[in-house]
Amino acid sequence: MTLRRPWAHRIAVGTVSAAALVALAVPAEAATPATATSTSTSTAAAEDVDYGTWQQDCQAVMNQALPYLKQRIAGTKPGEKQAIVFDIDNTTLETDFGFSYPQPANRPVLEVAKYAQEHGVSLFFVTARPGIIASVTDYNLKHVGYQVSGLYVRNFLDLFKNVAEYKTAQRVAIENKGYTIIANVGNSATDLSGGHAEKTYKLPDYDGQLS
Ligand SMILES: [Mg+2]
Numbered sequence: 607m608t609l610r611r612p613w614a615h616r617i618a619v620g621t622v623s624a625a626a627l628v629a630l631a632v633p634a635e636a637a638t639p640a641t642a643t644s645t646s647t648s649t650a651a652a653e654d655v656d657y658g659t660w661q662q663d664c665q666a667v668m669n670q671a672l673p674y675l676k677q678r679i680a681g682t683k684p685g686e687k688q689a690i691v692f693d694i695d696n697t698t699l700e701t702d703f704g705f706s707y708p709q710p711a712n713r714p715v716l717e718v719a720k721y722a723q724e725h726g727v728s729l730f731f732v733t734a735r736p737g738i739i740a741s742v743t744d745y746n747l748k749h750v751g752y753q754v755s756g757l758y759v760r761n762f763l764d765l766f767k768n769v770a771e772y773k774t775a776q777r778v779a780i781e782n783k784g785y786t787i788i789a790n791v792g793n794s795a796t797d798l799s800g801g802h803a804e805k806t807y808k809l810p811d812y813d814g815q816l817s
Contacts, residue, residue, distance in 0.1 A: 668714040672721065675722060675727075679725045688786055691730045691803060692715070693791065693792030708749045719751075723753040730785075731743075731747060733760075735760065774800030795811075
């Protein structure tokens with residue numbers, strides 16, 4: 607794994623991506639999602655981490671997750687409502703590779719998600735994305751094939767909280783709705799710390815370079 611760009615570049619790209627997403631939120635709030643057009647504002651992020659390597663690394667993790675999930679789902683207890691919690695950026699969507707809207711699904715993760723949703727598991731998405739882009743995010747996830755049982759974005763007060771604490775609190779809220787979280791999938795340590803999931807699956811973030 608060779609990372610060809612320095613930190614400063616990554617931070618700049620992240621800022622562009624976040625700003626572009628917020629900009630996209632405005633027309634999507636005003637119009638139906640079907641009118642959204644594909645835009646490409648930056649492809650620089652893809653230069654940081656080789657796309658093929660990233661996909662291979664994600665596939666390797668999902669190759670661990672799928673056999674477990676098949677077994678766990680087959681053993682669903684009577685009355686048990688199973689759920690999987692997913693991070694969004696660089697987990698369920700290809701956020702940092704050839705930025706566009708709608709963002710493509712991260713294929714290895716989508717394949718596992720599809721198996722789960724086709725077998726009665728509810729999918730919940732917990733993201734540090736701000737609430738202003740909730741509708742474009744919801745549309746994006748559904749557009750690429752995810753069945754969204756719940757999408758948790760950060761509201762104004764949540765923006766001041768530690769990300770790991772915020773994400774853990776959302777998993778507690780999901781459990782309080784009666785779900786058993788059989789797996790939590792994310793690419794940052796802050797997606798997965800704090801418990802409230804039977805298993806965690808960590809996708810690569812390359813030392814924090816992928817959000
Ligand atoms: Mg992420």
